[in-house]
Amino acid sequence: xxxxxxxxxxxxxxxxxxxxxxxxxxxxxxxxxxxxxxxxxxxxxxxxxxxxxxxxxxxxxxxxxxxxxxxxxxxxxxxxxxxxxxxxxxxxxxxxxxxxxxxxxxxxxxxxxxxxxxxxxxxxxxxxxxxxxxxxxxxxxxxxxxxxxxxxxxxxxxxxxxxxxxxxxxxxxxxxxxxxxxxxxxxxxxxxxxxxxxxxxxxxxxxxxxxxxxxxxxxxxxxxxxxxxxxxxxxxxxxxxxxxxxxxxxxxxxxxxxxxxxxxxxxxxxxxxxxxxxxxxxxxxxxxxxxxxxxxxxxxxxxxxxxxxxxxxx
Amino acid sequence: xxxxxxxxxxxxxxxxxxxxxxxxxxxxxxxxxxxxxxxxxxxxxxxxxxxxxxxxxxxxxxxxxxxxxxxxxxxxxxxxxxxxxxxxxxxxxxxxxxxxxxxxxxxxxxxxxxxxxxxxxxxxxxxxxxxxxxxxxxxxxxxxxxxxxxxxxxxxxxxxxxxxxxxxxxxxxxxxxxxxxxxxxxxxxxxxxxxxxxxxxxxxxxxxxxxxxxx
Numbered sequence: 001x002x003x004x005x006x007x008x009x010x011x012x013x014x015x016x017x018x019x020x021x022x023x024x025x026x027x028x029x030x031x032x033x034x035x036x037x038x039x040x041x042x043x044x045x046x047x048x049x050x051x052x053x054x055x056x057x058x059x060x061x062x063x064x065x066x067x068x069x070x071x072x073x074x075x076x077x078x079x080x081x082x083x084x085x086x087x088x089x090x091x092x093x094x095x096x097x098x099x100x101x102x103x104x105x106x107x108x109x110x111x112x113x114x115x116x117x118x119x120x121x122x123x124x125x126x127x128x129x130x131x132x133x134x135x136x137x138x139x140x141x142x143x144x145x146x147x148x149x150x151x152x153x154x155x156x157x158x159x160x161x162x163x164x165x166x167x168x169x170x171x172x173x174x175x176x177x178x179x180x181x182x183x184x185x186x187x188x189x190x191x192x193x194x195x196x197x198x199x200x201x202x203x204x205x206x207x208x209x210x211x212x213x214x215x216x217x218x219x220x221x222x223x224x225x226x227x228x229x230x231x232x233x234x235x236x237x238x239x240x241x242x243x244x245x246x247x248x249x250x251x252x253x254x255x256x257x258x259x260x261x262x263x264x265x266x267x268x269x270x271x272x273x274x275x276x277x278x279x280x281x282x283x284x285x286x287x288x289x290x291x292x293x294x295x296x297x298x299x300x301x302x303x304x305x306x307x308x309x310x311x312x313x314x
Numbered sequence: 315x316x317x318x319x320x321x322x323x324x325x326x327x328x329x330x331x332x333x334x335x336x337x338x339x340x341x342x343x344x345x346x347x348x349x350x351x352x353x354x355x356x357x358x359x360x361x362x363x364x365x366x367x368x369x370x371x372x373x374x375x376x377x378x379x380x381x382x383x384x385x386x387x388x389x390x391x392x393x394x395x396x397x398x399x400x401x402x403x404x405x406x407x408x409x410x411x412x413x414x415x416x417x418x419x420x421x422x423x424x425x426x427x428x429x430x431x432x433x434x435x436x437x438x439x440x441x442x443x444x445x446x447x448x449x450x451x452x453x454x455x456x457x458x459x460x461x462x463x464x465x466x467x468x469x470x471x472x473x474x475x476x477x478x479x480x481x482x483x484x485x486x487x488x489x490x491x492x493x494x495x496x497x498x499x500x501x502x503x504x505x506x507x508x509x510x511x512x513x514x515x516x517x518x519x520x521x522x523x524x525x526x527x528x529x
Contacts, residue, residue, distance in 0.1 A: 101489065
């Protein structure tokens with residue numbers, strides 16, 4: 001699984017994180033020595049959490065396909081736990097909820113692991129979609145029925161189906177790119193997350209005009225344009241480790257950074273409706289798993305299908 | 315040797331139960347109006363599931379956890395060897411008998427005794443698991459009598475949110491959902507405060523900690 005390119009990318013990310021940690025400490029000693037500036041404290045908490053996430057990802061990458069599949073299955077589990085905690089509750093749904101966690105999640109990732117494309121691409125949108133409401137219906141309660149089954153289907157699509165397209169990238173067969181598919185995952189996550197970070201940085205530095213004032217106070221046009229363009233530029237400069245030409249890499253990066261932005265927007269709308277600020281609390285400084293994954297969730301399936309359609313032999 | 319093995323097994327089981335509770339509920343403690351300081355306290359919480367005291371015990375910092383004992387029903391926890399092991403050995407519960415006609419010791423004096431030994435307590439003043447639609451059942455008088463017997467001890471309300479959804483009464487398999495435990499400002503019995511007023515005030519303080527999330 002290890003290729004020199006992957007090691008280069010990981011070393012580069014390690015370098016960026018060291019730089020970020022040093023900058024964070026300098027800012028703290030200048031502006032917040034007693035921890036009184038919440039923005040600086042949050043920044044440093046975010047950087048520490050990034051270290052943990054990058055180290056976990058690196059271990060999974062080195063462990064190969066099963067490692068990546070298991071890591072993302074656990075991320076799906078945690079994201080689903082956050083999502084379903086905020087949905088309408090009815091006692092009659094107990095068994096369909098149990099099925100979501102202990103049947104749907106393992107099966108979806110098992111289908112990925114055995115590379116059964118025909119199944120994992122329809123399992124949740126077709127089989128689960130049709131069968132899960134039956135479990136709820138058999139338990140009798142019709143109160144808010146449509147809302148309840150829709151929320152569960154949405155939760156599974158977002159937290160399980162979309163996320164599972166990240167490890168699915170490992171199984172694409174791209175002529176001339178054999179044995180290096182892990183790069184596709186690293187590249188997707190790197191560009192999308194970098195775009196998030198750069199949108200945050202550009203937004204903090206120059207942000208004036210809000211994109212969607214009713215949704216999120218922190219998403220600005222300056223942040224969006226600066227973040228997506230600079231992430232696209234960096235992603236394009238890394239084209240040599242991907243199967244893409246520079247122009248193709250630029251197009252791909254623009255697409256996934258925009259999808260990532262849309263992901264953040266849609267998930268913010270749900271949070272607003274529920275009256276919460278973060279999905280969870282497990283990733284210090286960031287919030288929950290969905291807060292960190294929202295952009296990857298929207299970018300992964302599109303990145304997967306476009307790469308598969310234009311570059312993959314299968 | 316046997317005692318040593320039993321205590322090792324109890325410690326290991328405690329950690330395993332706690333880890334499982336974390337895996338299912340990712341519990342979060344919100345300290346609102348009180349800090350997790352190592353002073354002696356009686357934590358009183360709403361009770362909807364057998365996991366309640368496990369979760370409260372899990373979110374306490376380790377130093378506090380060691381000296382905090384749940385108050386539990388003897389007539390439930392001593393009915394099988396496994397329950398007895400978990401209740402008595404793992405969680406070192408203060409086991410009180412809910413049946414006044416057969417009990418040998420008064421529950422309030424048992425709790426006061428545990429406090430005098432330096433322990434903190436976890437108490438469920440509703441007296442049993444709440445499976446009604448009401449957020450809280452009327453409190454039993456134990457909390458009042460304890461507050462009267464040991465007026466200096468902090469009585470800390472703790473609202474446990476969502477656990478009734480994780481494992482409704484009668485279900486065996488838990489649903490993983492996030493639970494929040496909100497710790498509120500401590501209460502004490504006021505001078506000349508009668509039983510009804512005090513219990514109503516305690517219930518009100520607990521209810522006020524419910525998280526405000528639309529659902």
